Amino acid sequence: xxxxxxxxxxxxxxxxxxxxxxxxxxxxxxxxxxxxxxxxxxxxxxxxxxxxxxxxxxxxxxxxxxxxxxxxxxxxxxxxxxxxxxxxxxxxxxxxxxxxxxxxxxxxxxxxxxxxxxxxxxxxxxxxxxxxxxxxxxxxxxxxxxxxxxxxxxxxxxxxxxxxxxxxxxxxxxxxxxxxxxxxxxxxxxxxxxxxxxxxxxxxxxxxxxxxxxxxxxxxxxxxxxxxxxxxxxxxxxxxxxxxxxxxxxxxxxxxxxxxxxxxxxxxxxxxxxxxxxxxxxxxxxxxxxxxxxxxxxxxx
Amino acid sequence: xxxxxxxxxxxxxxxxxxxxxxxxxxxxxxxxxxxxxxxxxxxxxxxxxxxxxxxxxxxxxxxxxxxxxxxxxxxxxxxxxxxxxxxxxxxxxxxxxxxxxxxxxxxxxxxxxxxxxxxxxxxxxxxxxxxxxxxxxxxxxxxxxxxxxxxxxxxxxxxxxxxxxxxxxxxxxxxxxxxxxxxxxxxxxxxxxxxxxxxxxxxxxxxxxxxxxxxxxxxxxxxxxxxxxxxxxxxxxxxxxxxxx
Numbered sequence: 328x329x330x331x332x333x334x335x336x337x338x339x340x341x342x343x344x345x346x347x348x349x350x351x352x353x354x355x356x357x358x359x360x361x362x363x364x365x366x367x368x369x370x371x372x373x374x375x376x377x378x379x380x381x382x383x384x385x386x387x388x389x390x391x392x393x394x395x396x397x398x399x400x401x402x403x404x405x406x407x408x409x410x411x412x413x414x415x416x417x418x419x420x421x422x423x424x425x426x427x428x429x430x431x432x433x434x435x436x437x438x439x440x441x442x443x444x445x446x447x448x449x450x451x452x453x454x455x456x457x458x459x460x461x462x463x464x465x466x467x468x469x470x471x472x473x474x475x476x477x478x479x480x481x482x483x484x485x486x487x488x489x490x491x492x493x494x495x496x497x498x499x500x501x502x503x504x505x506x507x508x509x510x511x512x513x514x515x516x517x518x519x520x521x522x523x524x525x526x527x528x529x530x531x532x533x534x535x536x537x538x539x540x541x542x543x544x545x546x547x548x549x550x551x552x553x554x555x556x557x558x559x560x561x562x563x564x565x566x567x568x569x570x571x572x573x574x575x576x577x578x579x580x581x582x583x584x585x586x587x588x589x590x591x592x593x594x595x596x597x598x599x600x601x602x603x604x605x606x607x608x609x610x611x612x613x614x615x616x617x618x619x620x621x622x623x624x625x626x627x628x
Numbered sequence: 629x630x631x632x633x634x635x636x637x638x639x640x641x642x643x644x645x646x647x648x649x650x651x652x653x654x655x656x657x658x659x660x661x662x663x664x665x666x667x668x669x670x671x672x673x674x675x676x677x678x679x680x681x682x683x684x685x686x687x688x689x690x691x692x693x694x695x696x697x698x699x700x701x702x703x704x705x706x707x708x709x710x711x712x713x714x715x716x717x718x719x720x721x722x723x724x725x726x727x728x729x730x731x732x733x734x735x736x737x738x739x740x741x742x743x744x745x746x747x748x749x750x751x752x753x754x755x756x757x758x759x760x761x762x763x764x765x766x767x768x769x770x771x772x773x774x775x776x777x778x779x780x781x782x783x784x785x786x787x788x789x790x791x792x793x794x795x796x797x798x799x800x801x802x803x804x805x806x807x808x809x810x811x812x813x814x815x816x817x818x819x820x821x822x823x824x825x826x827x828x829x830x831x832x833x834x835x836x837x838x839x840x841x842x843x844x845x846x847x848x849x850x851x852x853x854x855x856x857x858x859x860x861x862x863x864x865x866x867x868x869x870x871x872x873x
Binding site: 500506519520 | 676678703704705706707708709712713715716717720721722723724725726734735738739778781785
């Protein structure tokens with residue numbers, strides 16, 4: 328297939344989200360680098376407490392100031408990024424693995440198998456995500472692992488839904504028929520043809536969701552049900568600093584900005600990916616059409 | 629190679645294909661013609677037991693296997709390896725994220741063949757395709773190349789029967805001629821049984837020995853291609869012929 332240069336009017340709206348997407352991607356790379364290199368970048372040791380330097384405003388020694396026990400805020404934000412990104416990556420990996428596996432099987436198989444899988448999925452979807460996470464976080468010991476488990480439990484059904492609808496449309500494609508005509512057994516067809524060709528919308532969704540997971544994790548921490556002291560985690564930092572907002576704004580503002588910026592970057596990248604994959608081929612466009620209802624219905628936690 | 633008696637395919641109580649008799653021997657080419665929805669593609673799928681959710685009765689033997697009675701494993705073994713299906717939209721029939729060579733190698737392995745590379749090279753040669761094409765993705769080849777690749781796949785797997793569902797209707801005229809040329813030559817060289825489904829009577833007249841005309845799921849006329857196309861007995865066949873440009 329050859330693509331001719333599109334007229335300006337058509338290409339402008341394509342270019343715009345792409346620039347945003349590139350911006351988001353750069354931002355994400357920076358955040359990830361900052362988190363990974365935290366031990367080298369951080370100006371102070373993670374848990375160094377200096378009671379005499381409590382609540383210092385931003386200065387040359389403490390760019391983002393110090394918190395209520397005299398810890399460097401910049402240092403904790405850098406290390407906090409590790410926690411937040413680890414939570415996001417774990418939640419999405421677990422959700423996508425479980426959700427997409429069930430989804431492609433349901434979508435390809437159809438019939439009673441699809442009904443069983445989708446009804447179970449519906450049950451999980453019936454619980455408000457944040458509430459179910461809350462309940463789980465209360466029952467289990469609060470902590471990073473609990474946050475991951477709690478969010479993943481409420482997150483995977485979306486991937487099942489999304490990939491089931493995509494897989495159902497893939498299952499009617501001629502190349503799937505062709506594979507069946509070649510005598511390829513169903514599990515192999517799912518693995519080799521349905522799964523790889525269903526992944527595009529999943530990738531987009533993963534990117535769009537990363538911001539949401541970070542926000543949810545921050546919310547759980549904020550409510551005291553997530554990461555616990557002395558773990559550095561953005562939501563936790565906001566929660567601990569909230570009473571100081573009017574007097575010592577930096578304690579809460581910088582971690583808040585870190586959450587905002589990271590969530591924003593992932594969303595922008597996701598939107599850009601969606602746009603980019605949308606124009607590349609007719610196939611992707613069709614896939615998106617089936618994907619949209621699933622993602623549009625989704626309430627943002 | 630293909631032997632059909634009293635084949636009836638019903639979906640939800642409605643008969644969509646009713647074929648009292650259809651035989652294709654080695655080296656023979658039979659064409660099923662008719663308009664869209666006349667049941668010709670359904671008949672083809674029924675020959676490989678691929679009519680899911682349909683009620684199929686009668687007797688169907690393909691390569692000596694009783695398709696309606698055989699267990700799924702047995703059916704999977706003949707699909708592709710002994711009786712290959714060539715579909716209408718050649719590119720859409722190739723999994724977009726898989727290189728053609730990978731696809732062919734997997735197909736060979738699936739049918740327990742370990743002579744991958746030489747078989748692939750021979751098959752590509754048989755359909756006059758550059759083996760370099762095996763390194764390409766489906767969207768990087770033309771429709772004619774994709775269709776010849778589909779035929780090469782059948783050849784590599786050693787198919788004795790090729791079932792072709794509108795194999796040329798998605799291609800432009802010059803490319804059609806290429807594909808038909810390949811099919812016609814292979815049929816002679818390899819003694820292939822060729823069952824062709826098409827609405828293109830011009831194509832049919834150049835390649836088929838015998839013709840079945842289907843309308844609304846029923847066979848309205850059948851016989852030697854030369855006779856059916858020259859002196860059609862059924863008004864519907866005459867209609868089809870008059871529709872020719």
